[in-house]
Amino acid sequence: MKKKYIKLLIVVLASSFCISIFFFKVRDVEHTQRDLATIPSVPAATPRKPTPVVMSTIKKKTRSVIPFELPPLKISETFRNDIPKNGAFWNRKLHSLLRQFDSPGNQTDKDPRGKFKCQPESLELLQMNIQDIHSYPLLYRDFLRGMECRNPPLLIDQPDKCSSDSEKDQIFLLLAIKSIPKNFERRQAIRETWGREGLYKNGLQVRIVFLLGGSSEDDPSLDKLISFEAREFQDLLVWDFNDSFYNLTLKENVFFKWMLESCPNVSFIFKGDDDVFANTPAILNYLKSLKPEEATALYTGQVISDASPLRDPKIKYYVPQSFYEGPYPAYAGGGGFLFSGNLLPSLYHVSFYIPFFPIDDVYTGMCFKALGINAMKHDGFRTFDIREQDRENPCVHKDLLLVHQRDPQQTIRLWRGMHSTMLTC
Numbered sequence: 001m002k003k004k005y006i007k008l009l010i011v012v013l014a015s016s017f018c019i020s021i022f023f024f025k026v027r028d029v030e031h032t033q034r035d036l037a038t039i040p041s042v043p044a045a046t047p048r049k050p051t052p053v054v055m056s057t058i059k060k061k062t063r064s065v066i067p068f069e070l071p072p073l074k075i076s077e078t079f080r081n082d083i084p085k086n087g088a089f090w091n092r093k094l095h096s097l098l099r100q101f102d103s104p105g106n107q108t109d110k111d112p113r114g115k116f117k118c119q120p121e122s123l124e125l126l127q128m129n130i131q132d133i134h135s136y137p138l139l140y141r142d143f144l145r146g147m148e149c150r151n152p153p154l155l156i157d158q159p160d161k162c163s164s165d166s167e168k169d170q171i172f173l174l175l176a177i178k179s180i181p182k183n184f185e186r187r188q189a190i191r192e193t194w195g196r197e198g199l200y201k202n203g204l205q206v207r208i209v210f211l212l213g214g215s216s217e218d219d220p221s222l223d224k225l226i227s228f229e230a231r232e233f234q235d236l237l238v239w240d241f242n243d244s245f246y247n248l249t250l251k252e253n254v255f256f257k258w259m260l261e262s263c264p265n266v267s268f269i270f271k272g273d274d275d276v277f278a279n280t281p282a283i284l285n286y287l288k289s290l291k292p293e294e295a296t297a298l299y300t301g302q303v304i305s306d307a308s309p310l311r312d313p314k315i316k317y318y319v320p321q322s323f324y325e326g327p328y329p330a331y332a333g334g335g336g337f338l339f340s341g342n343l344l345p346s347l348y349h350v351s352f353y354i355p356f357f358p359i360d361d362v363y364t365g366m367c368f369k370a371l372g373i374n375a376m377k378h379d380g381f382r383t384f385d386i387r388e389q390d391r392e393n394p395c396v397h398k399d400l401l402l403v404h405q406r407d408p409q410q411t412i413r414l415w416r417g418m419h420s421t422m423l424t425c
């Protein structure tokens with residue numbers, strides 16, 4: 001009887017040993033195959049050493065941040081003149097804020113950060129200012145109610161994203177990608193290709209963050225998955241607000257604030273969508289080639305000039321007549337643009353004198369304009385994409401900085417093609 005048990009035990013132990021060896025082998029093979037197949041090598045990019053990051057779970061978290069000063073501010077005359085004074089709600093609001101800024105005693109020595117109080121406005125109150133508010137789309141009314149809410153809690157942070165041990169490890173380029181919770185696949189394609197963190201040619205450090213709000217009400221909760229993803233990749237920033245199109249201006253604003261608190265010394269920022277293909281090595285070459293005076297006041301991308309509000313309620317970019325009237329100052333398309341990190345404090349400061357606008361890239365353009373900085377056109381940014389027949393051609397993409405739009409599979413194919421040693425253009 002005893003012997004039989006011992007025999008059985010030996011058999012069980014031996015077989016479980018074999019099984020575990022087998023599984024480890026399979027996992028190894030899968031890993032290397034995956035690495036070889038889907039992660040093309042990035043020439044001259046040394047991957048970043050993972051640093052242990054304290055991850056807060058989906059719970060409110062307060063952390064002590066270094067308070068930052070707002071620099072002295074001057075609001076440009078051209079901007080003031082570009083936005084007509086008329087009866088539209090936003091125009092009135094802007095010019096009232098500008099008057100506050102100009103009035104004695106309300107000068108820049110006063111910190112405007114406490115100015116906006118988040119008290120979601122009622123429709124009745126808004127109707128006093130916008131007679132036809134009941135004809136506005138529902139999301140628009142949500143936007144209006146929350147227009148003054150600028151401090152949503154940060155749910156998932158990456159406090160060590162930009163920490164560095166030495167001067168030479170300062171981050172040269174930070175990629176800030178607007179994403180929404182459910183776009184896991186897009187984020188992963190970016191991580192494996194043009195969004196890879198690390199040390200690139202000429203000793204340039206690159207880091208990436210994805211900017212997210214919460215899952216929307218009608219979606220299944222993705223909190224657990226997002227939590228896992230944040231821990232695994234340490235590149236998610238998640239705020240507690242509804243991640244809708246009209247909240248993208250808020251997303252940019254809280255991102256600027258995060259930068260000032262957590263990542264203040266970055267040389268350049270690329271801000272873009274998660275469905276673009278950016279050519280990071282080409283972007284780095286371009287940035288490296290800038291003259292010092294260009295590098296400190298950069299705002300470049302595909303410039304959209306002479307744009308005006310679209311009045312068709314069925315389209316995404318609809319802006320009601322009673323909300324805004326006038327042209328938009330020239331702006332860089334929000335699919336992807338570049339700017340100098342040293343502008344962040346001023347950009348954030350001036351945002352307190354410009355009411356939130358439902359279209360984020362138009363808003364960004366206004367903020368730059370208010371600082372006296374014009375969007376500079378760069379032909380390498382193709383937010384309206386390139387010729388159909390060139391869209392999978394790595395050679396055509398070699399000299400471009402950005403194209404919109406590519407799906408995850410196209411992104412991976414393009415990147416692999418561009419970095420293939422067999423490629424002759």
Ligand SMILES: *[C@@H]1O[C@H](CO)[C@@H](O)[C@H](O)[C@H]1NC(C)=O
Nearest residue numbers: 099100101103104105106115
């Ligand atoms: C100064 O600014 C505050 C809000 O920041 C505003 O309530 C007040 O009316 C302004 N004063 C003047 C004279 O504009």
Ligand SMILES: *[C@@H]1O[C@H](CO)[C@@H](O)[C@H](O)[C@H]1NC(C)=O
Nearest residue numbers: 142143146241242244246247
């Ligand atoms: C933006 O987010 C806030 C906070 O979650 C929400 O109250 C508001 O409705 C959102 N706005 C839109 C247009 O979805």
Ligand SMILES: *[C@@H]1O[C@H](CO)[C@@H](O)[C@H](O)[C@H]1NC(C)=O
Nearest residue numbers: 142214216217240241242243
């Ligand atoms: C998001 O919007 C919905 C209504 O659309 C609201 O019920 C919910 O509270 C909002 N979430 C936040 C975080 O404000």
Ligand SMILES: *[C@@H]1O[C@H](CO)[C@@H](O)[C@H](O)[C@H]1NC(C)=O
Nearest residue numbers: 162163164261262263264265
């Ligand atoms: C940023 O640079 C300033 C001045 O060079 C330095 O005092 C500060 O410690 C740096 N901050 C970080 C977070 O590296």
